[in-house]
Amino acid sequence: MLEMKNVSFTVNVDGEDKHIIKNISLTIPDNKLIVITGPNGGGKSTTARLIAGIEKATSGEIILNGEDITTLNVTERAKRGVAFAFQQPVKFKGINVLDLIRIAAGKRLNIADSCEYLSAVGLCARDYIDREINSSLSGGELKRIEIATVLARGASLSIFDEPEAGIDLWSFRNLIEVFERMRKTIHNSSIVIISHQERILSIADEIVVLKDGEIEKHGSRDEVFPELIRASEVTASCSRQ
């Protein structure tokens, strides 16, 4: 379980304070898939990065499974069970897929076990295990490998920052299946997905709407999802006029 208590994040731009996250409190319970959504620039990715420790909160507390992790760095949080999938997967030179999966698993997995994580994200493992993680891989392939590394971590809290960004429709359908599978096998762990996608929202247990750095809404999917759909239909009809 993760608790964010009165978390704020402020940056200084040209001598002026910009409040990106404004005093948010949020609990992510175990065995739940939470989707954080909302307009661009609303603070979704920042919230994810604050949880992973990539950004440090200006004030407030972050508690993971009862432990205060607010002052811990990225590595320490990772070791305590936070996994993070980047919106833009990072490329390397000379590091291949097997290396990254082994680092993620924290042990020298054998090739067969490593391949399972690739198969789980719909990649034919044999074709990818030796591939270098560089620009020779497509956006969709990189994204799936990124997700495979999160699976390999076996973390208690897995965060996915806009997993749908930059991938084609075909890959996207696969991705939904991956999350649905994760949702089913979730056990004493939780999943947070930052997303705009209706299909992803539709598999959430809870939905959080983040706007202008504040939580506008937080409730079960059945509460929040229909409202969001109505709102988007209204926006769509407005734009048609």
Add this chain to the structure above:
Amino acid sequence: MQKLDEIQKRLLLEVADLHTVPEGAYNIRSNSEAAGRRSTANIEITSKTDVSGIDIRIKSGTKNESVHIPVVLTQTGLKEVVYNDFYIGEDCDVVIVAGCGIDNCGNQDAEHDGIHRFYVGRNSHVKYVEKHYGSGTGTGKRILNPGTEVYQEEGSTVEMEMVQIKGVDDTVRTTKATLAAGAKLLVRERLMTHSSQRAVSTYSVELNGADSSADVVSRSVARDDSYQKFDAKIIGNARCHGHTECDSIIMDNGRILAVPGLEANDIDAALVHEAAIGKIAGDQIIKLMTLGLTEAEAEEQIINGFLR
């Protein structure tokens, strides 16, 4: 023949991956003396009579054979210049493993300047692996100045893998190659310098024959206060393809100068150079930290991959 001690054996392992006596032809040189030699039916190794060094003659048609010619130095103050000439016949396919390890525990410089010349016959394929390594706690420098000259006849291919990862204080590497029609040269250089080490690597490749090609790629890391210069020139004198690439990571106060040079003397010469120098990308470190590595472990993984 000299018997090898433990340090010399360790050096051999570092530079030639040798645990025991290698298969095939070999010549092991230790502190300027022969520590072992074997010729085979197709590969003959003989000592030079005018200068220090050996001639290696490989018969035409020799396939899937290897030659190991490692050198180890453990004596402080020792300076040597060695000439090794390889005469490779036609239609060969051979692997040549060279390399030099210096362990200097004394206060005087130890230096090995190895000049290797390769005469590669028509349609032969040569893979050349050269590793350099230094160790020892003495104040004396460990100096290696390899000179490599490659003369490639029609249709020949030479792949060179040159690695210097650790412990060499000062190195000036000079590599020259001339290629006839259809010949191909592939160079992969991996270099890492520490503390106040200095490394200069100069390439000059002449593409003289039609459809000859060269691909010279260097990946290097300069740490601490070390300095590197990479100077790669490709000269296209015919219809040819040339590519040079210098990809470097700087850390601490490391400095790197990359001087890629291209000279086209024929309208159908197609030459490309790329050079990039920078520190390790921050997002690479963060990504590996999210997988549970510390910052230092992340850096190590990135460097290891980069120099793989």
